[in-house]
Structures are given as C-alpha cells and as structure tokens.
Amino acid sequence: MTGVQPRPADWERSLPAARPVPADRVQRALGAARRLVVLDDDPTGTQTVRDLPVLTRWGTDDIRWALRQQTAGFFVLTNTRSLSAQAAADRNREVATACLTAATAEGVSVAFASRGDSTLRGHFPLETDVLAEVMARYDGPVDAVLLAPAYVDAGRVTVDGIHWLRSAAGLTPVADGEFARDATFGYRSSRLAEWVEEKSGGRVAASDVAGIPVTTLRAAAPAEVASRLGSARGGRVVVLDAVVDDDLRAAVLGVLEAETAGARFLYRVGPSFVRARAGQDAHPPLSGSELAELVLRDRHGLVVVGSHVGLTSRQLARLRERRPVVHVEMDVATTVDPASADGHLAAVVDRAVSALATHTVVVATSRTLVTGAGPAESLSLAGRVSAALTLATARIVAAARPAYVVAKGGITSSDIATGALGIHRAWVRGTLLPGIVSLWQAVDGPASGLAYVVFAGNVGDDESLATVVQRLEGS
Template sequence: MADSPKIVVLDDDPTGSQTVHSCLLLLQWDVETLCRGLLDVSPLLFILTNTRARSAEDAAQVTRDVCRNLKRAMAKAQSTDIRDRLQPYLIVSRSDSTLRGHYPLETDVITEELGPFDAQFLVPAFLEGGRITQNGVHYIQNHQQLVPVHKTEFAQDPVFGYQHSYLPDYIAEKTEGQVLASQVLSFPASASQDLEPLLSLEDNQYAVVDAVEQVDLDRFAKRVLAASTQGKRFLFRSAASLLTAFGDLPPQPIPAAAMGETVQKSHPGIFIVGSYVQKTTAQLTALLALPQIEGIEISLPPLQNKEVEPSQIQAQVLAQVDAIFRRHNTPVIYTSRQPLTFTDVAERLRFSGLVANVLADIVHHLPPSLGYLVSKGGMTTNTLLARGLSLSSVRLLGQILPGCCVVQTAPDHRFSQLPVVLFPGNVGQPEDLVNVYQCLSRWSVQASTRGDS
C-alpha cells in the first residue's frame, strides 16, 4: 500500500532480518546508499550498524551518524521520488532476543536525533527461536521448559550482562533508575484492539509488549500502524518477530527446503564459525563429526598473546582450505573454544574485532569458485559481509532454517551470486549446522553430477 510506512531498522548485528525476506541489508550508511534503500520496493530496510561489537562510545557515534545521514537521505528521497511523496516511516532499533546490546544508549541517541517520540516499546520476543514474553517476563524455551532469560548464559555476558527477566525491572536496571519499573506500561498479549491506549501515549513513555505467538505481534503491529496514521510517533527496541508483523510479507520466493538451488558452483562451500556460545559449540561438534567435513581450528591464545601474526594465521588456513578443497571435502574454519580472560571490556571488544578481521581476510582470499558460505555468529557475519566480501549492500533472499537468513551477492561480484547463510550464534538446534550443510551440499553435488562449472 502506498500509505504503508517504511520500516527502517537499525540492526546491531546482521541477523535481525531472520524472519523476513526480499529486502536490502545496507552495510554502509552514506546518504546515497541510504537513499537507494529508502526508495527500494520492499517495505523493510535494514542498516547493519554492528554496534553490539563496538564500544559504547563507538556505538553512540555510529548510531548518531546513521540518524543524521538518514534525515538527509529522507529529504533527498522525498525530492527525487517518482511518487507524490515518500511514504512515512517507523524506526526500529533491532537487537538481541536475549537482551544483550547497548540499551538504552542506542534508543537514547535515536531519540535525540530523530525524536521526539510519544513512546518507545521494548519487544524482545523472537518466536521462531523460542523466546517469548509473558506477563512482562522474558523467557527462553529450552526443550519443553521456559527459562527466565536472566538464568541463562546470555545474562552472564561479560559486556552486556543483566540481572532481571521482568522487563520493567530490566529497563530500570539498564537506565540506572532513571526510569522506574513502576513507570513502565505493559501491553499484554490479550490486549483489546482499542486504539485509545496507544493514542494516549506521550512524552517518550516506556512500555513493554507481551508475545507468545505471532498473532499477538500481528495484532499489536496493526494497532501501531493505525495510531501512526493519526500522527503518533513511536520508537521500537525489538527482536526480529515484530518485523515479521510490520512487514506483512507473502511467503518467501524460494522455499527454505529449496534454498540450496542458489548454489551456483559444483565446488564445495565453506563454514566460518566465530561464535563461542554453548549452542554454537554443540552445533559445531555435530558438524565436525561428518565424514565429508574437515575442521580447521584457529587457536586464539597465541593470537591474544601476540605469539603469531594475523598474516601467518591467514596463510596457514588458506593452505589448509586449498588442500581440503582438493580432497573434495568441505572446510569448517572455527575459533578455539576455551574461555579467554581480558583486563577490561575495551580489550575484549578490540580482540573480538581482531578475530573477526582475521576471519574476514581469509574469506577475502578464498577462490572465486566458492559454492556457498555459512557464517556463524553476528559479529563474525557483519565483518565477513563488509570486509571479507566488500559489500555495501546485499539482497536478502529469505530463511534456510527458522532464524537463519540467506543473502546472495550480485552477478558482477567477485564471488558471483554467492549464497551466504547468516547464522546467529544463539539460534538453532544441535543438528542445525548439519542440516544447513546437507541442504547446500546436496545441490552442490547435483550440480557436479550435471557437469555444471
């Protein structure tokens, strides 16, 4: 619809598009690139800021730069749009469904630059990944049990840890008491469809939204859009499932089971695993057990202790990859799993960035005949896209598994029409890396049998 708002998503890692399809993901935010994104036909636009991998100071500056350029791009798009006017827009600060990230820093900066807003909503439900919010409490489903998120490993994150699963208390904790839990409104899943509660919001009211199933968010989104047409301005800090409701997209053009058809070459693909959470380690262990898979471990302590240079690691890994390809097997490059210690958060972030750059530089020097690329972990993925593949933007095809995106490079790219799976570290079942491998390699084998090059 011409009057439907453009949903502009500032995504703090590249995995927030894990429930939608057919939209652009921007890895640069200059005015020209943003203008192109605003005028794209999709109702959704993702700007990959990668702020979760940055220090608080850098995250604030990046968010500010994006917002200021976004205002300029909107003015330019307005003047060049072939329609009478550029459609209205909603701003979403997309973040982790396990409550990690620079909050409320990012929403504070967005409010300063693009506000004022009548209200800001915290909506962390990611239903495809088993993360629900009920009676204001955020849970992660573990098998058949709902675990309050503050009792999981994610709450112990060395950079973004927290103590509360009850979202009003979480907001009070993260705002250091500037917003009291008693001041936070709750929108239950059973809320009526009356618009008055939304229309009455003003002066940057904080609110949390329950969601146990997608229909809860669909109803909430419908009310939000209706209130927006009456002049209300809202800001959202959300996980991916709210974007499904806002986008209201038809089924993705390529079904998940057929996503392997995007593999252009008969040459095997490659897996890059940077995430270190327990879920990733379990998935990696299952993948490495396959006979056609050969692992290449990058030991991190020597890199941390400066006993080895990144260029040495790159040369060694690329030589091993070449040998594995010649054996017609699939390499899995992964970082060592043992915990590392750091003097402070800044040092941890700097080293994480160094590791991501090492992995990206390896990808940059892979042979262009690569069949596919699977990247596991948010920070790893963002750096691989921007630095390893030198992309300023990429088109999202859809999902290969719940919560796992597939993007594809352009035909004129060095890695022509390369499918890249963006696999979040905290998503999936133990067998899901194996499932992705079987889907993509099956088509690769079929292409080889047909004699494709």
C-alpha cells in the first residue's frame, strides 16, 4: 500500500451528512438516457438489483430480447475474471461489438458498465481499454472512465479516493485485506489513483486521475457535478467517492446530465453504482411468499461451493453446524490428478444424488487452496477445478432436479449457471439477504423456472449461508 492513509474515525466524524437523493428522481432522469448494459465479470454484480434481465450469451437474438424489455438496462455475464488477459480482452470486444450492433438494429443508444469486484480484483484497465476501443468505432472517443468500486451493502466504500473495507472490527484500507493478496489480481494500493497507476503499469500516472469527493456529492447540485465530469477528456479516469447510496445517486444525476450534454462515459464499477444508474433503491429481501412461488416444493436443495476465501469456509462450517445437510467433498488434489479425477467425480455425483432424496446436499471443494507457480498457472488450476465442479453439478441436477441451487463463489456461480444449468436468459428476482445474495429465475434451457441463487464468496457474515439455506428450505 502506498500513500499516507488517514485513520477511519477521522473521516467518519468529519463528513457532512448525506443529502437524500430518492431513487425516483433518478428514474425520472432516465427517460432520455442511454440503456445500461452491464458487462459483469462474474454473476455477483446482480445482487443489488431486482427485476432486470441477465444474459449468459450474447447472440443477436438474446441481446435484442433484453433490449426489448421495459427496463433501465440488463446484464451480460462475461465471466472474464476467470479468464486469461487475452481471453478477457477478446470476450469484451466480442460482447461489446454484439451489443452495439444489436442496439443499432433496435434504434437504441447504450452505455456500458464494466462491473468489476468491489475489492478491486479483475482485469483493469484491460477491460475498459477494450471497451473504449470498440465504443470509439461506433460513437466516437470515450471522454472519461468513471471508477466507482463501492459496494455499500457489503461495506466497501470510497472516501477522498481511498477504498475501504468495513467489517465488525472496523474499517480497513482495501490493500490491507486478504483480497489484495489474490494470486492473480493482487495489488498494493488503497488510494485509487495510485491503484490505477499500479494496475496500468505506470501508463496512467496517479496525478492524471481526477476525482469527485463525497463532500462535493453531498453539497453540489447535479449541474456542478455534470460540469466537473464534462470537462474530462481523452479517456481520463475519474474516481467517484461513495459511502451510501445517496452519494451514488447524486453522482448518477450528474453523469446523466453530462451525458445528455454530449459527454461519453464508460463505467468501471462495483454493484452499488449499477443499482443507482438503474434508478433503483435498496429493496428488502424476497419475502417468504415470494420465495414460495420460486422454490420447488417437496424437494431439497443443492448448495455448490467453490470459493476458497476465509469467509466462505467459515460460512460453510456454520451451515454444517446449524442445518442437517449432507456434505460431499470434492478433493481438489484428486480432481486435478488425471489418474484419479474420473472416479472421484463419479463418486461425488452418486453420493449427492442419493442424499438429495432426504436432505439438503452441499457439494464443496476441499478447503486447502491449490495454487500454481504463478498467476497464469493458478488461474489454469482454478479453471480445471471449476470445470469438474460444474460437470458434477450438471450430472446431479440431471439425475435429481433439486428444489433450488445455490452457487457459492463468483466464478463458481458463473460456471454453474452456464455450464451446469444451461441458463442463457434469466431474470434477477431479488435478494435473499439485504443487498446481497441474488436469486435468478431461469427463462430458458433445461433449468427453465429453476430458482438459482448467486452467492459471492466474499460477502455476508459467518451465519449468512446457513440463513439463506434456512430461508429457502422454509419456503
């Protein structure tokens, strides 16, 4: 971590009170706005919204279907966080080109949000570079890349350009947390301008990164925010502070005003900005009666766990303590060994299918993280394990359709949705917990109608997974 970090209590005491910005005010401003297309690098970006379409493929028919829905925008699941840099670049280019081609055919203008991790993992600035290149071919150059990684519900906030993680122990600069030590996407900087310089390899100097501080968002009119944003040129990165949703909605009003005046922005954001830009407020979790309409009766659920972060492991332990589940472990070392992989996979499937008749079943990778010699090899190993977990899930669901499926982990939930369940189109119906853990309802494919729960590896507290399973089973 570079730079001098202030003590958390200093800014928490000194900030002016948030200025209320109702979601319906943003909704009114969306009338003439570009439709939002969220390129989600894993499925967990949907957990702050409800009643928006999700695509896991990007054929012309799929995109035109999404554009025809009466919504402020839609998600396209790219899953690029699980890909190599070159593959991620190729996929972003392919998806953006397909979306712009379909939008032109529909006579619709679109704005792109590159939804990355609120703890700063992912292919940045690679993805925004590629999107800016594609956008320039269709609509002209991008004036600014708006960087807003806040995820208010999960305690990830930005103040004076520094990104923080909130936990029961207090506030910690993001670079001091476990996510900054990620084998593939690790970093040293909590000050976002310095993080941009670090991740760009020095191509973008920290001094060239602009910012809109939270004090401005709480004091200035949208026109003033729009004026500051509208002065950015040449694809300059602009950091948006945010502590609460009102801060983001204040920023969005300025963004929309600047875009109406002709500015061209690209967003690199966490989940909370998406909710603000879609004109939505924080919704309460799905009610028991709503869940009863979504979850199959007289059956038990399947929970698939691939995430290895410490929080997920603690959540898994608490689930096993609180609920009568059958735990089926997929041993990672055995899974990546060609000599033993097939037999181990068959045993996992057989045990899970048998147990689903009487119990909720958890299929989880072993908790010891296996890494390679470098980032590329670590990513390759993770991909092989995820592929095996996906194949096992597909076989389990084909043999014994469960009441619901919960997927724990960002990459895991993407692979299960597309590879195991064949979900191509879905609707985000809402959340299971406040602001986290989204439930999708599949529109097509073999999983049509299935309740699919996307549960990120790094959100909630130790009790959250058990609480989600309890709510689903109770419905």
